Amino acid sequence: MPAVPETLDAVQAATESGYKWGFSTDIDMELAPKGLNEDIIRLISARKNEPDWLLEWRLKAFALWQTMTEPSWAKLHHPPIDYQDLHYYAAPKRKPGPASLDEVDPELLAMYEKLGIPLKERAALAGVEQPPQVAVDAVFDSVSVATTFRDTLAKAGVIFCPISEAVQEHPELVRKYLGSVVPAGDNYFAALNSAVFTDGSFVFIPKGVRCPMELSTYFRINARNTGQFERTLIIAEEGGTVSYLEGCTAPQRDENQLHAAVVELVALDDARIKYSTVQNWYPGDAEGRGGIYNFVTKRGACRGARSKISWTQVETGSAITWKYPSCILQGDESVGEFYSVAVTTNRQQADTGTKMIHIGRNTRSTIVSKGISAGRSDNTYRGLVRVLPRAHGARNFTQCDSLLIGDQCGAHTVPYIESRNPTAKLEHEATTSKISEDQMFYCRQRGLSQEDAVGLIVNGFCKDVLKELPMEFAVEAQKLLAVSLEGSVG
Amino acid sequence: MNLAVAPAAPSLLETRAAAFLARHEGLRARLPGDAAVRAEGAALFRAAGLPGPREEAWRYTNLRALAEIDFHEPLVAQADCAGLLARLPAIDAPRLVFVCGRFRADLSRLPDGVEVVTGAPASAADPARGRLVALNAMLAEDGAAIRVAAGVDAGTLLLASLGIAPQGHAVAFHPRHAVELGDGATLTLIEVATGTGTYLHNPVLSARVGAGATLTHLRLQDEAEGAFHLSTVQAEVAERGSYDSFALALGARLGRMEVHARLAGARAAAHLNAAQLLDGRRHADFTTVVAHDAPATASRQTVKTVLSGAARGVFQGKIEVARIAQKTDGYQMNQALLLSPDAEMDSKPQLEIYADDVKCSHGATVGELDGEQLFYLRSRGIPPDIARAMLVRAFLAEALDPIAHEAGRAALEGAIERWWQRQPA
Numbered sequence: 001m002p003a004v005p006e007t008l009d010a011v012q013a014a015t016e017s018g019y020k021w022g023f024s025t026d027i028d029m030e031l032a033p034k035g036l037n038e039d040i041i042r043l044i045s046a047r048k049n050e051p052d053w054l055l056e057w058r059l060k061a062f063a064l065w066q067t068m069t070e071p072s073w074a075k076l077h078h079p080p081i082d083y084q085d086l087h088y089y090a091a092p093k094r095k096p097g098p099a100s101l102d103e104v105d106p107e108l109l110a111m112y113e114k115l116g117i118p119l120k121e122r123a124a125l126a127g128v129e130q131p132p133q134v135a136v137d138a139v140f141d142s143v144s145v146a147t148t149f150r151d152t153l154a155k156a157g158v159i160f161c162p163i164s165e166a167v168q169e170h171p172e173l174v175r176k177y178l179g180s181v182v183p184a185g186d187n188y189f190a191a192l193n194s195a196v197f198t199d200g201s202f203v204f205i206p207k208g209v210r211c212p213m214e215l216s217t218y219f220r221i222n223a224r225n226t227g228q229f230e231r232t233l234i235i236a237e238e239g240g241t242v243s244y245l246e247g248c249t250a251p252q253r254d255e256n257q258l259h260a261a262v263v264e265l266v267a268l269d270d271a272r273i274k275y276s277t278v279q280n281w282y283p284g285d286a287e288g289r290g291g292i293y294n295f296v297t298k299r300g301a302c303r304g305a306r307s308k309i310s311w312t313q314v315e316t317g318s319a320i321t322w323k324y325p326s327c328i329l330q331g332d333e334s335v336g337e338f339y340s341v342a343v344t345t346n347r348q349q350a351d352t353g354t355k356m357i358h359i360g361r362n363t364r365s366t367i368v369s370k371g372i373s374a375g376r377s378d379n380t381y382r383g384l385v386r387v388l389p390r391a392h393g394a395r396n397f398t399q400c401d402s403l404l405i406g407d408q409c410g411a412h413t414v415p416y417i418e419s420r421n422p423t424a425k426l427e428h429e430a431t432t433s434k435i436s437e438d439q440m441f442y443c444r445q446r447g448l449s450q451e452d453a454v455g456l457i458v459n460g461f462c463k464d465v466l467k468e469l470p471m472e473f474a475v476e477a478q479k480l481l482a483v484s485l486e487g488s489v490g
Numbered sequence: 491m492n493l494a495v496a497p498a499a500p501s502l503l504e505t506r507a508a509a510f511l512a513r514h515e516g517l518r519a520r521l522p523g524d525a526a527v528r529a530e531g532a533a534l535f536r537a538a539g540l541p542g543p544r545e546e547a548w549r550y551t552n553l554r555a556l557a558e559i560d561f562h563e564p565l566v567a568q569a570d571c572a573g574l575l576a577r578l579p580a581i582d583a584p585r586l587v588f589v590c591g592r593f594r595a596d597l598s599r600l601p602d603g604v605e606v607v608t609g610a611p612a613s614a615a616d617p618a619r620g621r622l623v624a625l626n627a628m629l630a631e632d633g634a635a636i637r638v639a640a641g642v643d644a645g646t647l648l649l650a651s652l653g654i655a656p657q658g659h660a661v662a663f664h665p666r667h668a669v670e671l672g673d674g675a676t677l678t679l680i681e682v683a684t685g686t687g688t689y690l691h692n693p694v695l696s697a698r699v700g701a702g703a704t705l706t707h708l709r710l711q712d713e714a715e716g717a718f719h720l721s722t723v724q725a726e727v728a729e730r731g732s733y734d735s736f737a738l739a740l741g742a743r744l745g746r747m748e749v750h751a752r753l754a755g756a757r758a759a760a761h762l763n764a765a766q767l768l769d770g771r772r773h774a775d776f777t778t779v780v781a782h783d784a785p786a787t788a789s790r791q792t793v794k795t796v797l798s799g800a801a802r803g804v805f806q807g808k809i810e811v812a813r814i815a816q817k818t819d820g821y822q823m824n825q826a827l828l829l830s831p832d833a834e835m836d837s838k839p840q841l842e843i844y845a846d847d848v849k850c851s852h853g854a855t856v857g858e859l860d861g862e863q864l865f866y867l868r869s870r871g872i873p874p875d876i877a878r879a880m881l882v883r884a885f886l887a888e889a890l891d892p893i894a895h896e897a898g899r900a901a902l903e904g905a906i907e908r909w910w911q912r913q914p915a
Contacts, residue, residue: 423858
């Protein structure tokens with residue numbers, strides 16, 4: 001999301017007590033009845049006019065899901081989720097004819113305006129003469145309603161559309177890659193997503209194409225009691241390059257909202273995929289009421305030689321975050337990266353990290369994780385680095401740092417390091433610290449307020465990660481960090 | 491995938507657990523010691539069974555190989571211990587010798603100034619602390635309760651375990667020891683475990699270190715090739731006390747040394763250093779949990795693993811810092827050297843921190859010998875096998891160097907030397 005001045009103002013104005021972006025928009029919703037069964041899945045599939053193979057795939061996933069149990073290994077505590085008490089399908093009311101930008105519900109556009117995403121032609125970066133172009137595929141609840149920059153992308157041969165549309169227009173690609181990185185029965189939440197996903201983004205970068213602009217999806221959870229089940233699939237063919245941005249806010253709600261997305265990335269020979277996330281969903285109030293439950297499965301497969309997948313995330317929102325963006329390094333000399341900042345305050349709980357599976361020769365991975373806990377929150381890094389016997393010359397470097405603000409929070413580090421090849425070299429470092437009195441004193445003495453000082457120090461602590469973000473995100477992410485931690489010190 | 495399917499037939503682990511329970515039923519009237527602890531252990535073990543691979547603390551150490559073996563009552567009377575006694579380190583100190591978990595007064599020399607009670611399992615261990623502790627509690631047959639009075643420097647004491655199992659007669663024994671140091675007391679306890687044949691040695695040792703007291707605990711696990719060594723140490727350290735330990739694992743088919751250290755008083759300290767040298771198809775696991783439960787406590791861990799053949803090494807180390815434990819200083823380093831393409835190392839260093847004014851860090855590395863260092867030595871005319879040995883020894887030195895007890899360190903270095911000699915060039 002571009003850092004337009006309005007956005008910065010909005011962020012600046014946010015306070016700890018009131019979630020700035022906690023407004024909701026009244027748009028007529030088409031809701032499926034509550035509950036989950038085969039009929040609901042058939043309904044979703046029928047509404048989307050899906051081919052038989054996809055319906056069968058969904059039903060198979062549902063059958064698997066029913067045999068599975070919710071994972072309990074993460075350091076997370078929440079009341080049991082009643083999966084039968086949710087709506088699994090919600091769509092903005094249909095309009096006749098194709099939805100061009102002019103025909104998009106003005107109320108919806110107004111909401112995006114409030115959020116600061118101009119869904120217009122150009123997103124100008126303040127002070128930048130030749131601003132980079134950003135294409136937005138807006139996901140409003142479950143159905144993508146507006147897509148921009150289709151033409152420019154089409155000229156380059158890039159496909160960027162809602163996945164439901166890709167199912168209709170590029171069934172062979174969807175069928176080939178859907179579930180090939182995260183199989184339907186991979187885990188409890190992935191199985192649930194596979195059964196009921198309603199929409200998400202599809203990106204296809206053909207051979208040798210460098211995507212002419214950064215692609216962006218804007219997520220927003222809107223309807224009460226609607227679980228969101230996004231499915232994103234990004235494929236970069238030989239030599240293709242793409243940078244994808246994902247950012248989220250959600251309106252304030254009393255009840256917990258479930259979110260179980262799946263993101264699959266496939267990189268063939270020499271392809272590069274950069275996936276950046278700023279996650280700022282409603283975290284619940286100071287007592288931990290409300291807030292989003294975020295159970296996400298994100299995984300990238302570096303299938304080709306010299307391919308590269310890079311995950312960068314800034315996680316400040318959600319009551320519960322359960323998220324492990326991973327890389328399967330199959331291709332020789334492929335590279336996986338994970339850069340993460342996770343901030344928890346009040347009663348938030350985050351259990352996040354990554355998995356780097358080294359399969360090919362001379363594969364390399366880098367993990368940099370910065371966890372910041374404040375209030376009464378718990379923040380856990382959980383990561384796996386596994387080197388298989390064939391991965392000669394594999395390299396991994398992992399750095400996990402935790403910062404504690406206050407004496408009522410927890411910071412935890414749970415790395416798993418498994419090596420089955422002697423030529424592999426793995427290094428892992430972890431530290432825990434607090435903001436030192438010296439640092440605070442130094443800043444205060446120069447006239448910075450307590451909160452500005454914390455913001456400054458925290459941004460310094462996270463620098464290694466923030467510098468990996470595309471410009472548009474980096475500016476906002478810095479503000480977000482400062483805002484998230486307001487009121488945590490003193 | 492976690493497709494939970496109800497098991498139709500009992501698994502191997504369940505069958506083995508049932509056999510241990512049956513043994514408990516048959517023996518409980520005859521075994522000495524606190525019947526209540528025994529009953530509690532049995533109840534816990536009946537409910538929990540043997541740990542399986544799906545249990546987080548056991549994800550890298552699978553007891554399937556153990557479950558395949560039918561263990562019997564030890565035949566201590568016929569045992570000839572002379573050969574095994576010769577393997578004990580030549581340290582001039584009093585010693586307590588246990589053969590298959592039973593105290594042997596004829597082979598022991600009791601220390602002066604230290605109270606030692608044998609003939610029944612010592613009762614300080616908490617059976618709820620682990621499934622193998624529960625197993626120990628229900629089947630323990632003997633043990634040593636060692637008490638050092640306040641202010642006494644008790645010198646060095648050797649605690650030896652000899653496992654003897656004739657061909658075709660696997661045995662299991664579960665000794666339980668307790669060490670208690672009064673305020674300001676000092677003791678160096680050197681524990682050696684060795685043996686022949688196929689056996690399960692499941693010892694539990696609980697240590698209470700008084701205020702300002704220091705317990706130095708050196709351990710050598712040099713069990714028989716077919717043995718299973720599953721030991722648990724529970725140490726509790728009072729203010730300004732110190733539990734200073736080093737463990738060396740060289741033997742056993744499957745070994746796991748589990749240490750739970752609780753720093754209960756302000757400024758208490760623990761050193762949990764270890765080295766594992768594994769060859770063949772051995773599996774060794776060093777698992778530690780350090781609980782910082784008081785302010786200004788300190789823990790240090792250096793764990794080194796060297797793997798050759800198709801050996802598998804495991805390190806799991808957890809540092810827990812309670813809310814009250816401000817000013818904690820926790821440090822942990824674990825490093826592994828893989829000398830062969832079939833070796834495997836799994837390591838899980840863990841931090842669980844609830845206090846903000848702390849300094850905690852861990853580091854972990856896994857890799858092979860540094861090619862440049864090898865080249866440096868070879869370019870000076872040193873043959874490859876000697877160069878490798880030099881580098882491995884230098885690698886281990888960091889864990890061994892802090893051992894202040896000269897004779898103890900010499901004994902451990904001697905054991906490493908013998909391990910190195912049995913490696914193919």
